[in-house]
Amino acid sequence: MAAAAALAVAAPAGLAACGGGDDGNVTLRYAFWDDNQRPAVEAMIDAFNEDHPDITVELEQNPWDDYWTALDTQLAAQSAPDVFWNHVSKFPTFADQDVLLPITEQIDQAGLDTSAYPAALYDSWAYDGEQYGLPKDWDSIALVYRIDALEAAGIDPAEIEDLEWNPDDGGSYVEFLQRLTIDADGDNALSPEFDPDNVEQYGVAMSSSTGQTDWWNYGVQNGCELQPGPFEEYTLDTPECVEAIQFTADLYNRWQVAVPATSSNQPNGGLTYEFVSAGQSATATDGSWTLSAYRDGLDEGNLAVGPLPAGPAGDGTVINGLSHAIYAGTEHPDEAWELVEFLGSEEAQRIATDLGSVWPGVSSLNQGFTDYWAGEGVDVSGFQTAAEGPNIGYPLSLNDSVYAQIAMEEFNEVWLGSRDAQEAATTVAETANAG
Amino acid sequence: MNANSNPGRRKSLHRRHLRSAAEAYAMLAPSIIGFTVFLIAPIIVVVALSFYDWNFLSDPEFVGLANYRDLAGDDRAIQSIGNTFYYVLLNIPAQTVLALLLALAMNAKIKARNAFRVIYVLPWMAMPVALGVIWRWVFDPTFGGLNKFLGLFGVDGAAWLTDSSWAMPVIASVNVWQYTGYTMLFFLAGLQAIPTQLYEAANVDGASKTYQFFKITMPLLRPAMLFVLITSVIGSFQVFDTIHVMTGGGPAGATSTLNYQIYLESFTQRSAGYASMLAVILFGIIAAITLLQVLFFRKRTVYDFS
The missing domain is CATH 1.20.5 (Single alpha-helices involved in coiled-coils or other helix-helix interfaces)
Structure with a gap:
C-alpha cells in the first residue's frame, strides 16, 4: 500500500527528478522559497563550487505555500531535494517522522565551533538529542516606516523609541498611530472632523497568518507565553495573551488606525510592504527578511526602521531563524553535509550578509548586515536591539499545522470584529492541543 | 461484384x-x-x-471505515458539502442562461459579430490565478475599484470577500464572468447546426419568434444543452483556483467547497487518507448528478435534424 501510494505521488515528481551524476560528479538538489534571497543563494553556491567543482547544485525554488506542499509530496514519493531550507514551525514533525538526516556526528567529526551561533538559535534545531541543522539566519520584528509620512504629520522619529501601549487607553503608541491616520480632508484620527470611512493613510499595517509579525509581539510585550516550554501545550488562551489579541483587534476596530482586516487578512489579503509602498499605511510591523521589498517599493531615503512599542510588561519581539536540512533518503549524504557545512560557515554567510540578504546565523557577522543597510541609508539596528531584548520564538509543536489553520481562521474573524478574542483564543488552543 | x-x-x-x-x-x-x-x-x-490514515511522511495505516465514520462529526466538511451545492446553484443557472442569451445575440446578424465572439471568450483564456489578483483588487473594500466606484453614487459597498454572506456570490459571479463566453461557444455551434428551413417553414406558417424559440430552437439545442450542463456542472463541483486565490476558503470556511476542503485536509493538515475519503464522496456526488442529468435528457434529445 505504501508503495502504491508513493507511486501515485511519485509519477509527477519522478518525471522532474532527472539529473544525477556522470563521471563521478554528484548533483545535489537544493530547495528554498524566498525570491528576495535568490541572489545570495546563487552567490553562495558559486563560492561552494570553487572548492567543490565535482558537486553540481541544482536550485529548486517554490514560493512559501507551494514549497511545503511540494516538499510533502516529494517526501512521500521518496524523491525530496537533498538539501532544503527548514523552518522552526515545520521542523519538529519532519524530525519526528525521521525524514531528516541527523548531523550530530558530522558536527563532532568536523569539530565545528557551534558557539559561533547564538545558543538559542542553534538549539532550536535539536530534537530528541540529535541536531538537524546549522542556523542559516535569524530574524526579528520591528516597526518599519515611511520617513515622509512622519514628516508630514510633524512627528520626530526619535519619539518611536519611547512609545508605549496599554489595553485601556492605548497609550502613546495608539496616539502616535492616530496622528498618522489621515482622512481624505487631511484630518487625522485625533481630530473631531476625522472621517473613519474615508481614510487615505492608516497608521499601521499588519498582516500575518500565524501571529509572528502582529499579535505575538504585543503578546511578549504583555507577558504572554504561547507555550510554557518547547513541545508543551499551547497556552494562548491565558489573560495576558487574550489582552494582546484584543489590543490588536482594537487597533483595527476601536482605534481604527490599522489598515482594515478586510484588506489585510491572510492568506489572500495584501502584504504589509504593499500597503506601505502604496502610501496606504505610514508604518508596518514586519520582519527583517522583508527589508529589500520595502527598499524596492519606496523612494531612496524614505525607509526607516524603529523599535516596536513597549507594552505593560516591557519591550519584546518575536525571533526566528532558518536552517539547512538534509533529506534522510539522500543518495549523497557526504556531499550534502559538505554543502550544509559550507552554508553554515562564516565564509558563506558573509556573502549573504554583505548582499544585505538576511541577518546571519553566525553572530560575528551581524555588523556586516548593519553596514550594508547603512550604505543604503537605512538604520536597521532596531531589529538587532529588539532581538537582544526580551523575545519569544515560534512555538515548537508537532501540531503546528493544526495551529496554523485554526489560528488564521479564528483570528481573522477577531480582526474583522466578528468574533470575541477570548472565545477565539480558547477555540484555537483547544483545537491545536487536541491535534 | x-x-x-x-x-x-x-x-x-x-x-x-x-x-x-x-x-x-x-x-x-x-x-x-x-x-x-x-x-x-x-x-x-x-x-x-480512503481506508488508510496517512501523513505522507510515514507508512499508511489501515483504519477501515474510520475516515467515513469521522465525516459525520466533521462540521467543517459537512458545511463544505453544503457550500459546494450553494456554489453550483449560484453558478450554473446564471452562467447557462447568460451563455444562451449571448449565443442568440451572437447568432444574429449584428455588426462586428466576430469581434464580439472573441471578446466574450477572452476571460476563459486568461489565467485564473492572474484574474484572481485583479479581482481581489476590484473587490478590496478599502482600496479597491468597485467600492470606489459605488462611492461616487453615495453607495457604501460591502466587504465583499470577508463578509460571509457576500463571499460566495462574489466567487460565483467571477466564475460566471469567466466561463460564460466559453459556454456560449457550444450554444453557438448548436444554433448554427439547426437547419434554417425549419424557421422558414415556421415563418410561412405564421409562428411568432417566441413560439419558434420554444418549439424549434430549444428542442434542437438539447444535445448542446446536455453537453454544456454536464461539463459545466462537473467543473462547478470541482471549483478550486478562484477560491484559492480570492478567499482561501474564508471567511470562517464560508467559501470552502468540498474540493477546497480536500486540498486543506491533504496539503495543510497532512491527512491524506481523510482527504481521499472526501474525494471519494465528491466523486460519488458528481457521478450521481451526472447520471441524473443523462437520464433526464435521454428521452428528450434529438440528435438527427434531417
Whole structure:
C-alpha cells in the first residue's frame, strides 16, 4: 500500500527528478522559497563550487505555500531535494517522522565551533538529542516606516523609541498611530472632523497568518507565553495573551488606525510592504527578511526602521531563524553535509550578509548586515536591539499545522470584529492541543 | 461484384481488417496508457487510501471505515458539502442562461459579430490565478475599484470577500464572468447546426419568434444543452483556483467547497487518507448528478435534424 501510494505521488515528481551524476560528479538538489534571497543563494553556491567543482547544485525554488506542499509530496514519493531550507514551525514533525538526516556526528567529526551561533538559535534545531541543522539566519520584528509620512504629520522619529501601549487607553503608541491616520480632508484620527470611512493613510499595517509579525509581539510585550516550554501545550488562551489579541483587534476596530482586516487578512489579503509602498499605511510591523521589498517599493531615503512599542510588561519581539536540512533518503549524504557545512560557515554567510540578504546565523557577522543597510541609508539596528531584548520564538509543536489553520481562521474573524478574542483564543488552543 | 465468390479476396480483406485493427490499437495506445496511468490508477489509489490514515511522511495505516465514520462529526466538511451545492446553484443557472442569451445575440446578424465572439471568450483564456489578483483588487473594500466606484453614487459597498454572506456570490459571479463566453461557444455551434428551413417553414406558417424559440430552437439545442450542463456542472463541483486565490476558503470556511476542503485536509493538515475519503464522496456526488442529468435528457434529445 505504501508503495502504491508513493507511486501515485511519485509519477509527477519522478518525471522532474532527472539529473544525477556522470563521471563521478554528484548533483545535489537544493530547495528554498524566498525570491528576495535568490541572489545570495546563487552567490553562495558559486563560492561552494570553487572548492567543490565535482558537486553540481541544482536550485529548486517554490514560493512559501507551494514549497511545503511540494516538499510533502516529494517526501512521500521518496524523491525530496537533498538539501532544503527548514523552518522552526515545520521542523519538529519532519524530525519526528525521521525524514531528516541527523548531523550530530558530522558536527563532532568536523569539530565545528557551534558557539559561533547564538545558543538559542542553534538549539532550536535539536530534537530528541540529535541536531538537524546549522542556523542559516535569524530574524526579528520591528516597526518599519515611511520617513515622509512622519514628516508630514510633524512627528520626530526619535519619539518611536519611547512609545508605549496599554489595553485601556492605548497609550502613546495608539496616539502616535492616530496622528498618522489621515482622512481624505487631511484630518487625522485625533481630530473631531476625522472621517473613519474615508481614510487615505492608516497608521499601521499588519498582516500575518500565524501571529509572528502582529499579535505575538504585543503578546511578549504583555507577558504572554504561547507555550510554557518547547513541545508543551499551547497556552494562548491565558489573560495576558487574550489582552494582546484584543489590543490588536482594537487597533483595527476601536482605534481604527490599522489598515482594515478586510484588506489585510491572510492568506489572500495584501502584504504589509504593499500597503506601505502604496502610501496606504505610514508604518508596518514586519520582519527583517522583508527589508529589500520595502527598499524596492519606496523612494531612496524614505525607509526607516524603529523599535516596536513597549507594552505593560516591557519591550519584546518575536525571533526566528532558518536552517539547512538534509533529506534522510539522500543518495549523497557526504556531499550534502559538505554543502550544509559550507552554508553554515562564516565564509558563506558573509556573502549573504554583505548582499544585505538576511541577518546571519553566525553572530560575528551581524555588523556586516548593519553596514550594508547603512550604505543604503537605512538604520536597521532596531531589529538587532529588539532581538537582544526580551523575545519569544515560534512555538515548537508537532501540531503546528493544526495551529496554523485554526489560528488564521479564528483570528481573522477577531480582526474583522466578528468574533470575541477570548472565545477565539480558547477555540484555537483547544483545537491545536487536541491535534 | 460478389466478394464472397472469391476466397482469396476474402482472406486479404480479413487480413486488412486485422491490420487496421492493430493500427487502431497502436494509435489508441498512448491515450489508453495516459488514461490508465493518470486516471484509473489514481482513482484506485484514492479509493484505497480512503481506508488508510496517512501523513505522507510515514507508512499508511489501515483504519477501515474510520475516515467515513469521522465525516459525520466533521462540521467543517459537512458545511463544505453544503457550500459546494450553494456554489453550483449560484453558478450554473446564471452562467447557462447568460451563455444562451449571448449565443442568440451572437447568432444574429449584428455588426462586428466576430469581434464580439472573441471578446466574450477572452476571460476563459486568461489565467485564473492572474484574474484572481485583479479581482481581489476590484473587490478590496478599502482600496479597491468597485467600492470606489459605488462611492461616487453615495453607495457604501460591502466587504465583499470577508463578509460571509457576500463571499460566495462574489466567487460565483467571477466564475460566471469567466466561463460564460466559453459556454456560449457550444450554444453557438448548436444554433448554427439547426437547419434554417425549419424557421422558414415556421415563418410561412405564421409562428411568432417566441413560439419558434420554444418549439424549434430549444428542442434542437438539447444535445448542446446536455453537453454544456454536464461539463459545466462537473467543473462547478470541482471549483478550486478562484477560491484559492480570492478567499482561501474564508471567511470562517464560508467559501470552502468540498474540493477546497480536500486540498486543506491533504496539503495543510497532512491527512491524506481523510482527504481521499472526501474525494471519494465528491466523486460519488458528481457521478450521481451526472447520471441524473443523462437520464433526464435521454428521452428528450434529438440528435438527427434531417
